Amino acid sequence: MKPKLVGITIVVGTAMCLSTAIAQLVTGTPQDNKLVPRSATFYVNVPPDTTPPDNVNNNKTESLGVAISSSGNVIIGWEDDGDGLTDWEAVWTMYNPLGQPITPNTVVTSIDPAYAGQTITTRFLSYFRKDGSAISGRTGWGPKIKANLFGTGVGMGSSTWDLGKEVVEFAPWTDANEDDYPAVQLLTDDGRPIGIVAGVSSTYAQGAGSIRIGDWDYLSNGNIVIVGESRQEDDLVSKYGGAAKGRHVIFRIVDPAGNVVKAETLVSATPTPGEMWHGVGVTKNGFGVRWSAGGRATVRLFDNNGNPITPNIDLGTLTGKEIAAGGGRGDGAGFHGNGDNLYVAICSGQDEQQALRVWVTVLKADGTLVYSKSVCDDYVLTNVGGTDAAIDAKGRVFAVWDARIENDMVDSLVMGRVLDASGQPIGGTFYISESESETSFAYFKSEKPRVAARGDQFAVVWQSNNCPDYSGAPVVAARLFGVLYEPGTIEAEGLTRIVPDTVIDSPQYDALGNWEPYASVLGNSVFLIEGNTFATNTADKQQFVVQLQPVDGSKPARLTYAFYTDAGAPYGDEFNLSRQNGNPGRVAGDARPGAVNYMTGAEVSPHGYLDLFNSDGRWDLFSTLLENSSARYGCVQTFKLDLATLTPTPLSKVQDSANGRVTSGVLVGDQVTRFGGELACLDNGNFVSVVEDRSRVRRPDGNCGVATIFAPDGKVVKETFKIADGDIWSNACAYRGGFAVRMNGIIYFYDNDGNLKGQIDQAICGRSFDRGRGDGTRIQGHINSPYVFLAGTTGGKLVSIAAFDSRDLSFVAVQDVSEAGFPGTADRVNLAVDALNRVVVAWASQPEGYEAYQVAARVMALNENTKTITPLTHSFFPFINTAKTGGIRSLQMSPAITTKQIMIAAKGEINMQNKPELGKDSPKEVNFYTVFTHPAPAEDPTPGVGGPAPTLSIKLTGSTVTVSWAPAATGWVLQATDSLSNPNWTNVGTANPTVVTVGPGTKFYRLQRQ
Incomplete structure (x- = not known):
């Protein structure tokens, strides 16, 4: 542990039991503020019952930070000084959007001679070596946590002095006095290492004195800005021309690989002393820095290249409110950007009437004032500790602070309030934690909150002494929130309804249960919607139908049965001998533009209807293998659709998907195979059928998922093979070059041939x-x-x-x-x-x-x-x-x-x-x-049936244009439109070449598969 000068406050007192009958002083709620809690309060660094993992709490938790990744995962950082490899000077861990931990227990190793050979296992992580191995959190202190508001990535920066002993590439930054310098570990959205970048060059770091990390952030152009508080005090004179030496704030911009974009630069417009601890925010075209200049909160704004766009802005002078200039170097204050066009600053202090306030100031990206006001004016505060505020893309501000309310018996609790874009409160002040309030046995203080915003998510962390399992000791606490959202109509999203709600084959009776639709699309022309209905002239037998709905609504939909007899006639009578309330059928269309083939599937019993479905004797042997004469099983059939008339023609006879070619054994049960699985058309036009096999043919002791590949004419391309043991429902699909099946949480990838x-x-x-x-x-x-x-x-x-x-x-x-x-x-x-x-x-x-x-x-x-x-x-x-x-x-x-x-x-x-x-x-x-x-x-860029369209050749001769394409490319129709922004493609003809007369205006031509 590196010694640091810190201020220590010792409080001696007696814990008092607070009666739950006390009237709650703070009556606001998250819901009043249009927030929805996504998690209960959870505690981060509570020691486990056993070790490993070595998730130790050293009872010195401080310096918290939080950010939200583009995927919604939350990264939380803190400091908790200790000894050895569990000296958590700067560590982080991650949670999913519901507050569940996702950082795995990780082995931390050391190559530092003082700790060589030692390891711990923990999910409290810090920096990583180039080989991906994790190092201890002991090499840097004072973590600063950020997420990329413009893409993927999160990270932790700290003031490191010992990093070079664990990550050899940073050895040149370590000087004889082991002075601090800023370094940032970049991570993926789920916490995997990307690399480390430094806030100063190795040469700059060798100067006399340390450089602490002030803050850092991702810029919208993909680069990273790192701000340091330099205690190389002579530099203020020797490098920046100041009149006297002193601490000063500098920044450096690097790309994610660490290449320098802008070298070390003084933040202030004047070479005068300044201090900083937190205070970098970003907008879509630049960044801002907040620091203490002469004890006053000062902001300066820059573009993405590090060029200043404002002078030093004294927040007290800008707002006309002296309270806005409070907060010192930033320990208990906050400054953030919304990734678009606004910055927010927050601090506490006394207003003109000497009332204690939490004060929020919002600036535009050019430094002009939006508003500056008290955020907690609904209660009398007797003391305020830490404050922070996050601002979202819509300008909503979520302010948090720890304070004591007048007449409250608890020393300090964490509160919050949300302001709308104009600065008006949406609701009243509320306690951030549902379990830490003056009526919930919060005997000890909770303090020093930090908050982050991302989209419609907010995350709050604070230092709590009220963890039920670790009461009285400081622990990182957190709670996650979302902005209340009320879903609307398609019209509210700017969408237009093409086909209103339409019933498929409206029945006279209530459905028998488990009758639900399955859908696909044929080419880019017809939606295929499989549905259940009643068999002809029955009220207790099910059948399967397919609704053929043109995608553009240009013609009425047509209803057809899912299966046709061997004679090619639609079949609507009873077709299932053992179950009438499911399972639903399946349908899959060839998604290539111009395609006309589709496949249907369902659990049926064609062996029971031999006069209609056994013209080739295919069920003779099969029926003898059935243990149960009333059995049902997954069957499939392929069709060709006439796109003009929406008339299907069978390409194959109804056949068993998995076991129709089995010649021996016993097919057990009344549900031999089931959908269960799914159908999909591959990019070569073949179909894959996946069913849940209960026959015990391929797994004697249970169920399994199996697949069979069929040609459009129904011929078997690859005989049935097992995917995995277990059950399956849907969960099969095609992709470019193959298909995937998901079972038991594993996704299996196959090529088009079933390999x-x-x-x-x-x-x-x-x-x-x-x-x-x-x-x-x-x-x-x-x-x-x-x-x-x-x-x-x-x-x-x-x-x-x-x-x-x-x-x-x-x-x-x-x-x-x-x-x-x-x-x-x-x-x-x-x-x-x-x-x-x-x-x-x-x-x-x-x-x-x-x-x-x-x-x-x-x-x-x-x-x-x-x-x-x-x-x-x-x-x-x-x-x-x-x-x-x-x-x-x-x-x-x-x-x-x-x-x-x-x-x-x-x-x-x-x-x-x-x-x-x-x-x-x-x-x-x-x-x-x-x-x-x-x-x-x-x-649609999908290559059409027969491959992509050939290239058009155009030749102008006088007032005519000859349009032609490769003679070998057949099956195409030439189309024309007057506009590409609002196209109305009409057929010109199929002749190759085609001669058209040049007229007024503009014409665009394309080939479309017939």
């Missing part, structure tokens, strides 16, 4: 997705993309999405889908992916005030370059039939998507006239759907 490429455990994403069979957690992909997406609930109300790369079997990104303050529960989740990695995620939710489940949805997008997933919309209710009362209900949804349209199907009870305010009037659990526009419509 296993490898597997990924979903846990690598750091979120607690369900590892069960997949009822509410699904995977999906698109044949134009190498990525596979996983969506599901990850605790409480949280819906999340993760992406994985099939090329190198790597984790790419994870993100929350539901807003941090989404007010409802989250149940089953489903998703669909378009050709440009835009994903519609839908889930069943019951928001507060709604008597039944309502389907909610949100559209997200993966950026391949930044490896981030960001929203294209807010969460919204996709159906017209959404209502708090009247029995309106939607759930068990299935979405499908093109690059221009989105379809969501569900089951539930609705108003058949689409007047939900009148209440439900449908039978129970009808299948229905709606279609609406994509929030970011674009052309």
Whole structure:
């Protein structure tokens, strides 16, 4: 442990038992402030019952920090001086958005001769060597925690003196006196090491005296600004031309690799002394620094290149409020940017009437004043300790502080309040912790809070002496919040409804249960929606249908049966001999533009209807192998669709997916195989069918997931093979070059031929997705993309999405889908992916005030370059039939998507006239759907059937233009439009070449697959 000069306050007293009958002095709540608690109070550095892990508390917790990553994970840092490798001078650990720890217990090693050979195991981490090995938190002190507001990445900076003994690349920075210098450990969103960058050069660090870290942050251009409080006091004269030596504040800008963008530069416009401890914020085009100049809070703003855009700004002078100049060097004050156009500063002091206040000042990015005011004017404060404030992109300020309220028996507790963009309070002051208030046996003080904002999330940490398991000793406490969000309609998101809520084959009776839709898309022209209905002339037998819905709504939808007889006729009679209330069927379309083939699947019993389904004798042997003559099993059939008339033609006969070619043994039970699994069309036009096999053919002692690859004509391309033991529900999808199947939390990746490429455990994403069979957690992909997406609930109300790369079997990104303050529960989740990695995620939710489940949805997008997933919309209710009362209900949804349209199907009870305010009037659990526009419509880049379009050649001759393409490229039609911004493509013809007459205006031409 390096000795440091610190101020020590000793308090002697007697703990008093506070009666829970005392009237609560602070009556505000997070909800009053439009906040939704995402977690209860949790405590970070409480010693475990056993070691390892060596998560020691040294009883000296201080210097807290917090930040929120782009994925919603929260990084928390602190100092807790001790001895040896558990001397936590500067450490951090991470939590998911619900406050659950995600940093793994990690082995920390040492190459310092004083500790060589020693190890500890802990999730309290600090810096890393180049080889990825972790070092002890003892090499630096005073952590500063930040997250990249413009992309991925988090990090911890500290004042380090001993780093070079553990990370050899930094040995040149260590001088004979082991003076401090700033160094920042850069990390991924889930805490994996990227690299270390220094706040000064090794030469600069060798000067006489230390340089403490003041603060640091990520700039919007990807670089990093690091600010130090230099105690190389002579430099103020020798380097910067000051009249007298003294402490001073400097900055340096580096790129993530440590390359210098701007060398050490004085922050102040004048070479005069200054001090700093916290105080860097960023906006979209620059950064600001707050420090103490002559004991007064001073701010200066810079662009991303480090060029000043303002002089020194004295906050007292700017605001006309002397209290705004308080806070000293920043120990108990705060200064942050919102990553866009605003900065917030906060401190405490006395106003003109000598009243004790917590004071907030908001500045624009150019340094002009927005407002400066008291944030806690609803209670009389008798003392104030630490303060901090975060400001979000909408200008909301979440201020936190520790204070004692007049007549409160507790010395100090942590409070907060939210101001809107104009500075008006949204609600009253409230206690940050639900378990630390004057009525909850908080005998000891809680103090020194820090707060961070990201999107609609806020995270607060503080130094608590009220941890139930460690009462009276300082512990890092935390609580997470979201901004309350009320989902709206598709119209509120700027989307247009193409097809209103439409019932699939409206039944006369209540559904038999488990009748829910499954959906796909054929090319980019027709949505395929599988639904359940009653068999012909029955009220107790199920059948399967497919709704054929043109994506643009240009023609009426057509309903057809999912299976056709061997004679090619639609079959609507009873088809399942052993169960009539499920399971739902499946459907998969070829997603290549111009495609016409699709596959259906369901659990049926064709061996019981030999006169219609046994023209080739395929069920003769099979039926003798069945243990139960009433058995059902997963069957599939392929079709070709006439896109003009929406008329399907069978390409194959109904056949068993998994066991139709088995020639011996016994197929046990009445549910031999089940959907269960899923269908998907590969990018070569073949289909993969995955079912849950209960036959005991491939696993004698239990169930397993199996796959079979079929050609469009129904021929077997690859015979049935086992994926893994266990159960499966949906969770199979195609991607570019192959397909993936998820079972037991493992995603298995195959190429188009069914060869296993490898597997990924979903846990690598750091979120607690369900590892069960997949009822509410699904995977999906698109044949134009190498990525596979996983969506599901990850605790409480949280819906999340993760992406994985099939090329190198790597984790790419994870993100929350539901807003941090989404007010409802989250149940089953489903998703669909378009050709440009835009994903519609839908889930069943019951928001507060709604008597039944309502389907909610949100559209997200993966950026391949930044490896981030960001929203294209807010969460919204996709159906017209959404209502708090009247029995309106939607759930068990299935979405499908093109690059221009989105379809969501569900089951539930609705108003058949689409007047939900009148209440439900449908039978129970009808299948229905709606279609609406994509929030970011674009052309589909997927190579069409037969490959990409050939290149057009154009030749002008007088007043005519000859348009031609390679003669070998057949099956294309030439189309024209007058505008690309609002295209109206019309067919010109199929002749190659085509001669057109030049007319007025502009014409654009393209080839479209017929």
